[in-house]
Amino acid sequence: MELFWYIVLMTMLAVYVILDGYDFGAGIIHLFFAKEEKDKKAITNAIGPFWDANEVWLIAAGGVLFFAFPTLYASSFSGFYLPLIMILWLLIFRAIGLELRGQIHNRIWEIIWDKAFGIASFLLALFFGVALGNVVRGVNLGNVVNGVSTQEAHYFFLPLWNPTFSPQAEQLGILDWFTVLLGIVGVVALTIHGANWIIFKTNADINEKLKRVVFNLNFVLLALVIVSLLIWHVIEPQPFHNFFKYPWLWIFPVITFTGLFGLFKVKSFKQHGKGFLFSSLFLGGGLASTVASIFPKVLPSTNSVNPDLTLYNVAAHEYGLSVGVYWFIIAIILVITYFTIQYRVFKGKMDDVGYGEH
């Protein structure tokens, strides 16, 4: 039963990253590449009617985490206190930037909210990469100092950084060179993803330029992925342990690289949605590969005093997990229905939706 909810949770998180990922990516494109008013309009039209529902995946995944793995929820949310609260602030800034910009026609007003929207999107992409890095690297569970736990075995607290900025120090920080590297991977990957969404959903003039951006950034992404994989060995000596044990897991890295290499053909795609499909494969495959690599750990311990948190030692009790399956199945069928309806009505190009104009 733990395994069922683990798969559900990871799937929901992957869906969230793919969906809100294009929102963040569109924000980054908006920040760096959209110079003209009509390009900016095209971008906000392409994400406007969706971002809110996309963010619900984060809330719903948070809810499932809370109910199925309460110990992990409690441990990680209090341990990553500051970055999580900052993510909340950024989500708020991003949302108000997007929603308020069109409300008043004034140059200063528009500049402020454009930047708020763009910069918050950029930082969110960075933070989500950093978050993934923190989970892979692990944390000092129990806040062990000199071989003695100063907290209960499953609690910890991380400051934003430590003076050495190293992922191998005894006292870790949220930001170190490994997690920041993954943060940059996040920014580049989501920029590509966002560009693909805009190409998919609009007929904007900027699209030809965006195809070149995707093509060029894809080289950067490939280089970053290779470097990250090499560095991964420093953090975790046997990252492929699970893959040799269960060879079918190789499907995930295969999907990841299919997505990555497929994007080099972006300039010749006939269907506009194809690029988005490939970047979704990259994101989904990449997350699945990462998760497969650390399974069954959900938060590794960096000390030898306290054990890793695994999906088995953080889960809720059996009865609650079983009864949850019933309502979850009903709910997920409804959710899929809503999404089908929503994406059907807003299928095709979004240039004329007039988002944010009141």
Added chain:
Amino acid sequence: MEDILFYDRMQFAFTITFHYLFPQLTMGLSLMIVYFKWKFLRSKIEKYNDAAKFWMKIFALNFAMGVVTGIPMEFQFGTNWAKFSELTGGIIGQTLAMEGMFSFFLESSFLGLFLFGEKLLGHKLHFITGFLVFLGSWASGYLIIATHSWMQYPVGYEVLENGKFILNNFGALFSNPWLLPSYLHNQAASLVTSSFVVAAVGAFYLLNNKHNEFGKLFVKTGVIFGLISSLLVAFPTGDWAAKNVAEHQPVTFAAMEGIFETEEGGSEIVLIGQPNMLEKKLDNKIAVPNILSFLTYQEWDAQIKGLNEFDESVHPTNVPGLYYSYHIMVGLGTIFIGLMLLAVVQLFRKRLYKTKWILWSLMFMLPFPYIANTTGWYTAELGRQPWLVYNLLRTADGASPTVSSGNTLFTLLGFIGLYLLLGLLFLMLAGKIINKGPQLNQQH
């Protein structure tokens, strides 16, 4: 330890108070928008459709504010109340996860369609999307109050040796005797807010001699919905909720009513007075004898235990705060009924639109339903203290063990600053929409 608990509580109280300013309007307003849209479908009079469109703009703004201030609520269970989440997550996580899965997806998917899909969908389907948004927002309220009710009156659980609460009866979460009265009371109160807002905007137009057609429609709809909902808040829902408190949380009941001493021969109802916590009595009291006993038990001489009979360790931590919250809520609720009753009488005498002083009163009443809703929630939450889970888990034992007071104060200050900005922007934009007013036969 005192500091950190204080900051944790302040942050939750501040963020939830601010957050709930928005859902209380959207829940009630969604019903009223559905009503306008339904009137339009029945009568084909454009005015109703334009009214629905106008309120949709206000709704969308409030909804966005509700979403962005709502995400922090779910996060804060884990960030600031980790121990509470760890121990009770298997139970309250159920209802909170269900809220995400059943109501947020419903609301957010159809809100996009409702706001941008009128042309694509046609009026009938558009009405249905509006109805689904309403359903989603009321389902959300239901699941939150189911969570709240479990904390007030825990059911269907078992406590393990390590202190963890585990669920052993899913159905009990929803047949909780606390749930239905609280939910109905809350939803009626939410309708009070939306009715007063609609009526206040209408009065603003009439007094301004602008958009008179809509001014009349809004005032009329607002006062009719307002009278019905104000009455429902008091009776039967408020009465029922108060009886629950009297039965299951007698110490809370004594504190909120300001009853320090048990009185033989029945308790009085306190209208005004200040709790004197040093001498454990009520100063400058104005009270009516025996009424409280009668209201609670329908017997003039029923005995109500005074606060001083309970051990201090189970007293609500902030007795004056609880007492004032409750009295402000009840006082305002009474004024609401009175004003709406007068307005409806004038409406039926066809004099309402010319009775200036009622229109002015309606306009200036705008903030008060928000205050009443907020103090109502303070009554519930302060009344539960010093417990997170009533009689089972103390608030002091629920906070995050590793987060220091320096970090919590930092984020509390950040939230205060950010929400101040949000509040100003909200008022500015809502003011702009209201001042511009509804558009006749608006072509979108």
